[in-house]
Amino acid sequence: MRGDLSRRAAEERDVADPLAGLRDRFVIADPELIYLDGNSLGRLPAATPDALARLVRQDWGTELVRSWSTWIDWGRRLGDRLAAHVLGARPGEVVVSDSTSVNLYKLAAAALDANPGRRTILVDAEEFPTDRYLLQGLAAQRGLTVRTLASDLDEGLTPTDVRQALDDQVALVVLSAVAYRSGTLLDLAAVNAAAREVGAYVLWDLSHAAGSVPVELTASGADLAVGCTYKYLNGGPGAPAFLYVRQELQARLRQPIWGWFGQRDQFRMGPEYDPAPDIDRFLVGTPPILSLAALDPALDVLAEAGIDRLRAKGVGLGELMVDLADAWLTPLGFTLASPRDPHRRGSHICLAHPDALRISRALISEARVVGDFRVPDRLRLGPAPLYTRYVDVWDGLARLRDLVARGVHEQLPVETLRVT
Amino acid sequence: MRGDLSRRAAEERDVADPLAGLRDRFVIADPELIYLDGNSLGRLPAATPDALARLVRQDWGTELVRSWSTWIDWGRRLGDRLAAHVLGARPGEVVVSDSTSVNLYKLAAAALDANPGRRTILVDAEEFPTDRYLLQGLAAQRGLTVRTLASDLDEGLTPTDVRQALDDQVALVVLSAVAYRSGTLLDLAAVNAAAREVGAYVLWDLSHAAGSVPVELTASGADLAVGCTYKYLNGGPGAPAFLYVRQELQARLRQPIWGWFGQRDQFRMGPEYDPAPDIDRFLVGTPPILSLAALDPALDVLAEAGIDRLRAKGVGLGELMVDLADAWLTPLGFTLASPRDPHRRGSHICLAHPDALRISRALISEARVVGDFRVPDRLRLGPAPLYTRYVDVWDGLARLRDLVARGVHEQLPVETLRVT
Numbered sequence: 001m002r003g004d005l006s007r008r009a010a011e012e013r014d015v016a017d018p019l020a021g022l023r024d025r026f027v028i029a030d031p032e033l034i035y036l037d038g039n040s041l042g043r044l045p046a047a048t049p050d051a052l053a054r055l056v057r058q059d060w061g062t063e064l065v066r067s068w069s070t071w072i073d074w075g076r077r078l079g080d081r082l083a084a085h086v087l088g089a090r091p092g093e094v095v096v097s098d099s100t101s102v103n104l105y106k107l108a109a110a111a112l113d114a115n116p117g118r119r120t121i122l123v124d125a126e127e128f129p130t131d132r133y134l135l136q137g138l139a140a141q142r143g144l145t146v147r148t149l150a151s152d153l154d155e156g157l158t159p160t161d162v163r164q165a166l167d168d169q170v171a172l173v174v175l176s177a178v179a180y181r182s183g184t185l186l187d188l189a190a191v192n193a194a195a196r197e198v199g200a201y202v203l204w205d206l207s208h209a210a211g212s213v214p215v216e217l218t219a220s221g222a223d224l225a226v227g228c229t230y231k232y233l234n235g236g237p238g239a240p241a242f243l244y245v246r247q248e249l250q251a252r253l254r255q256p257i258w259g260w261f262g263q264r265d266q267f268r269m270g271p272e273y274d275p276a277p278d279i280d281r282f283l284v285g286t287p288p289i290l291s292l293a294a295l296d297p298a299l300d301v302l303a304e305a306g307i308d309r310l311r312a313k314g315v316g317l318g319e320l321m322v323d324l325a326d327a328w329l330t331p332l333g334f335t336l337a338s339p340r341d342p343h344r345r346g347s348h349i350c351l352a353h354p355d356a357l358r359i360s361r362a363l364i365s366e367a368r369v370v371g372d373f374r375v376p377d378r379l380r381l382g383p384a385p386l387y388t389r390y391v392d393v394w395d396g397l398a399r400l401r402d403l404v405a406r407g408v409h410e411q412l413p414v415e416t417l418r419v420t
Numbered sequence: 421m422r423g424d425l426s427r428r429a430a431e432e433r434d435v436a437d438p439l440a441g442l443r444d445r446f447v448i449a450d451p452e453l454i455y456l457d458g459n460s461l462g463r464l465p466a467a468t469p470d471a472l473a474r475l476v477r478q479d480w481g482t483e484l485v486r487s488w489s490t491w492i493d494w495g496r497r498l499g500d501r502l503a504a505h506v507l508g509a510r511p512g513e514v515v516v517s518d519s520t521s522v523n524l525y526k527l528a529a530a531a532l533d534a535n536p537g538r539r540t541i542l543v544d545a546e547e548f549p550t551d552r553y554l555l556q557g558l559a560a561q562r563g564l565t566v567r568t569l570a571s572d573l574d575e576g577l578t579p580t581d582v583r584q585a586l587d588d589q590v591a592l593v594v595l596s597a598v599a600y601r602s603g604t605l606l607d608l609a610a611v612n613a614a615a616r617e618v619g620a621y622v623l624w625d626l627s628h629a630a631g632s633v634p635v636e637l638t639a640s641g642a643d644l645a646v647g648c649t650y651k652y653l654n655g656g657p658g659a660p661a662f663l664y665v666r667q668e669l670q671a672r673l674r675q676p677i678w679g680w681f682g683q684r685d686q687f688r689m690g691p692e693y694d695p696a697p698d699i700d701r702f703l704v705g706t707p708p709i710l711s712l713a714a715l716d717p718a719l720d721v722l723a724e725a726g727i728d729r730l731r732a733k734g735v736g737l738g739e740l741m742v743d744l745a746d747a748w749l750t751p752l753g754f755t756l757a758s759p760r761d762p763h764r765r766g767s768h769i770c771l772a773h774p775d776a777l778r779i780s781r782a783l784i785s786e787a788r789v790v791g792d793f794r795v796p797d798r799l800r801l802g803p804a805p806l807y808t809r810y811v812d813v814w815d816g817l818a819r820l821r822d823l824v825a826r827g828v829h830e831q832l833p834v835e836t837l838r839v840t
Contacts, residue, residue, distance in 0.1 A: 099705025285519025
């Protein structure tokens with residue numbers, strides 16, 4: 001049932017929002033800009049500039065190389081913070097390192113090596129491109145086959161789809177907990193159980209899930225996961241990624257990039273690679289400390305909010321957005337390109353429109369609303385419950401409606417638009 | 421012939437030093453601390469804190485995701501700056517990405533794939549551990565053999581050593597242009613020519629060479645190189661690494677980590693991986709922008725100094741250090757563990773002493789001189805010509821002499837020392 005769609009109703013929901021106070025913990029440099037792209041790059045936490053400045057001046061500038069005695073453990077320390085506050089994992093199961101792509105490569109290779117003889121990698125046909133490409137590379141190098149799971153472009157996969165595709169030739173399944181385009185949320189526990197039955201590993205990409213929906217890696221029986229920290233985790237542009245390996249699997253799995261941060265007793269610098277017995281074996285090289293440092297203040301705010309309250313607000317924002325789209329945008333040629341059931345979605349929503357590229361660009365330049373375009377014809381809008389208000393969703397969609405109704409986007413020359 | 425070893429002579433050399441003014445372009449937070457570890461972590465350039473603060477506040481905080489329209493090319497833009505000012509390479513031959521370890525993995529795998537049928541990887545037995553481990557991993561996965569070149573621990577390898585070890589079974593040679601421990605400088609052109617004769621690729625690790633000695637990748641006929649930017653390039657702790665692939669080879673080589681930053685027309689997000697035709701194919705995932713941003717102010721100072729003037733001063737500082745070590749430290753049980761000929765060394769110097777671990781620790785805590793310990797018994801001292809003065813070398817070695825002469829280090833309980 002659709003609620004009250006007035007702006008006043010949105011204002012009232014903001015007043016009642018238990019997370020409303022946390023918006024002040026972010027830099028809102030331009031109050032006129034409506035930012036609905038926190039699913040791509042999260043906002044700057046207000047505490048981050050000072051934290052970084054201190055790190056640069058004190059830890060680097062003054063302490064110099066001596067700071068490595070603490071930095072050396074940051075990948076693991078930040079991993080434990082993520083495990084506790086975001087990922088539902090145990091201490092020692094998560095590290096922060098490298099990019100999501102490199103982490104996915106490492107864990108996918110480790111899983112394939114641990115499942116020799118099986119010929120198939122299973123992946124959502126609509127999986128984020130880097131994941132698909134990486135698996136194509138691993139398959140090419142090993143003579144394996146990547147089988148894509150065709151899913152409804154808007155509704156996404158269900159655990160049943162996955163279960164039906166599984167057989168004893170599947171070595172590895174790679175899926176996003178929240179799909180990057182449709183926002184479809186998959187039930188981790190159901191997929192993990194189905195895969196375990198046939199002896200396949202599941203490697204989760206949590207990039208759009210971490211910080212937006214409750215993720216219970218340990219409780220859901222997850223084996224492997226990776227994800228980025230620059231979306232709902234607000235770690236900054238290109239912030240280092242995380243990886244998770246279930247404790248019971250760590251001694252059994254080996255990743256292919258044998259760098260010195262994965263070495264047992266790293267500074268002995270012995271002649272032979274001898275991987276650390278624990279999660280450290282999934283590390284490779286020296287981590288980018290400035291980028292790691294931005295994670296702490298971001299996680300502070302997230303821990304304070306708590307993932308359950310974030311999820312509740314995320315559902316509320318999403319439902320408002322869908323209701324407004326139904327009322328205002330359907331008559332203008334938009335269709336919802338995400339699951340309609342809020343329990344089957346993460347925090348972002350996709351709308352399909354034949355002119356989505358021009359609309360997304362005009363929306364930024366003419367209406368000061370930031371969303372993003374995704375091929376082939378999708379406008380993706382990602383309210384972030386830590387700092388997006390109900391009135392932001394209302395105002396953003398009102399501006400979008402007015403822009404399209406007035407045909408403003410049609411004045412943009414489409415040939416000048418670069419797809420990024 | 422040994423020069424005047426008085427402190428006054430050192431002061432006079434500082435007065436005459438054409439690079440003396442550049443010391444002010446770095447933060448010297450503690451003038452009493454003598455920092456001889458720029459070969460491990462370079463100092464903080466004075467312009468870096470403001471540059472980072474601007475990036476964080478403006479590009480991230482205010483512009484938000486829109487900044488990706490410029491960030492997207494930073495790996496390549498910074499690579500071109502490195503190519504021009506530091507590496508003697510052509511535009512489009514260098515990118516900044518990932519860690520040195522991950523880059524070495526990518527390029528070594530690419531070279532091995534391009535040289536099928538050959539069974540041997542050749543590496544210096546004293547090569548930096550992460551390089552050796554990575555090659556062991558690649559060899560294990562492909563059934564190849566890693567052959568180590570035994571070199572004199574102090575004098576290091578010569579091109580003749582390498583030439584004699586080469587045969588038509590060698591697919592790849594991995595060497596450091598400047599060895600991490602002894603500081604031995606290899607002649608790139610001579611090694612490249614010898615390897616080309618037998619059809620082997622050479623992959624150079626330039627971590628201790630970039631910014632300390634002139635490197636002419638193009639002119640020396642180099643095929644492949646990697647290196648870090650946090651030592652003599654002053655990019656900050658764990659700053660992203662670079663990789664170089666000779667233009668003529670780029671279309672022929674493919675690396676194994678097929679991430680979306682290596683994809684031709686990345687944002688089309690097409691179904692199949694189709695590597696970019698140029699250096700971009702060696703990229704993988706989203707780069708850590710905060711860490712990349714610190715490279716620009718660091719390269720500004722370096723470009724102003726010019727690599728030839730840096731090298732001239734580096735030789736001067738090294739010769740003073742060796743002369744003082746001969747005069748003061750040999751009687752205390754030290755021996756030089758680097759080539760004596762300054763043209764066969766990079767900018768850092770190693771001294772062997774049976775009690776080097778305790779000495780290196782006491783030197784920091786009791787004498788406020790920062791160098792570092794390297795197994796088995798080495799004290800490594802790295803003056804950095806951009807900001808190290810001749811008097812710093814003089815004072816540092818005088819403090820070292822006095823500390824050891826008084827036996828201060830012997831009071832440190834050796835069992836509490838963690839090797840890092």
